[in-house]
Amino acid sequence: MAHPRIEIINESTILDDSDVKPVVPSLQTQVRRDFALPWGANAKLVFLPKKSNPSPASWWIGIFDDSHQAGVLGYHDITAKGLPLGKVFARTDKQLGCEWTVTLSHELLEMLGNPSSNLFVQHQSNKGFLYPYEVCDACEPDKFGYKIDSVLVSDFVYPAWFEHFHKKGSTRFDHCKLTVRPFQVLPGGSIYTFDVRTHRINAQRKPKHVRPRNDSERRDTEFRAINGVRAPSNGNNVMNSEV
Numbered sequence: 001m002a003h004p005r006i007e008i009i010n011e012s013t014i015l016d017d018s019d020v021k022p023v024v025p026s027l028q029t030q031v032r033r034d035f036a037l038p039w040g041a042n043a044k045l046v047f048l049p050k051k052s053n054p055s056p057a058s059w060w061i062g063i064f065d066d067s068h069q070a071g072v073l074g075y076h077d078i079t080a081k082g083l084p085l086g087k088v089f090a091r092t093d094k095q096l097g098c099e100w101t102v103t104l105s106h107e108l109l110e111m112l113g114n115p116s117s118n119l120f121v122q123h124q125s126n127k128g129f130l131y132p133y134e135v136c137d138a139c140e141p142d143k144f145g146y147k148i149d150s151v152l153v154s155d156f157v158y159p160a161w162f163e164h165f166h167k168k169g170s171t172r173f174d175h176c177k178l179t180v181r182p183f184q185v186l187p188g189g190s191i192y193t194f195d196v197r198t199h200r201i202n203a204q205r206k207p208k209h210v211r212p213r214n215d216s217e218r219r220d221t222e223f224r225a226i227n228g229v230r231a232p233s234n235g236n237n238v239m240n241s242e243v
């Protein structure tokens with residue numbers, strides 16, 4: 001199967017094209033060298049300068065200034081035409097002391113792992129609860145990222161992280177080898193469970209970064225609305241008491 005072409009589009013006013021363009025080769029290295037083997041998903045990344053017209057046949061990641069929802073650094077989604085779409089909010093990142101390159105890496109990898117933003121995993125020992133199939137949320141804080149050349153990118157989990165039968169320490173659960181068992185969330189990481197019986201998010205506190213319901217691009221159910229969101233890593237957004 002041909003790899004998707006993902007266009008990285010700079011619409012931010014605080015980042016020049018000369019800030020964004022040099023980051024793309026490092027992200028391409030992350031996808032090709034680190035992500036493609038464990039996940040079986042690769043991509044060709046293309047940088048688009050400001051004012052360019054993106055190709056309607058490509059997947060897109062747009063870098064913008066400000067999030068329209070407090071505390072949201074980025075998310076991935078699908079367009080009205082059904083193609084994967086990521087958004088990164090660079091000024092919000094900076095205001096909250098986060099690296100926009102980590103948010104970009106996060107949304108890129110999660111788009112590849114869950115392109116339609118509709119995949120969930122059931123935790124066998126927690127019947128009735130679904131985990132979003134998102135590869136960066138459990139290890140999303142910048143401090144768990146790693147550098148490729150001089151670019152800080154996000155750590156990400158491996159498929160084994162979602163497989164309950166693995167014993168502690170028996171395999172590699174994330175790229176940076178920081179988690180040691182399935183479904184482990186690192187401090188400051190976030191993960192949510194959806195209760196299929198009640199249709200509620202299982203959260204110890206209400207997520208402050210749930211997306212607004214009136215987003216015109218989305219026609220989905222509430223639990224998909226939180227899927228793939230990268231939130232500030234303040235240590236307060238671990239939503240599942242079990243992990």
Ligand SMILES: [Zn+2]
Pocket residue numbers: 106110134136137227228229230
């Ligand atoms: Zn995420």
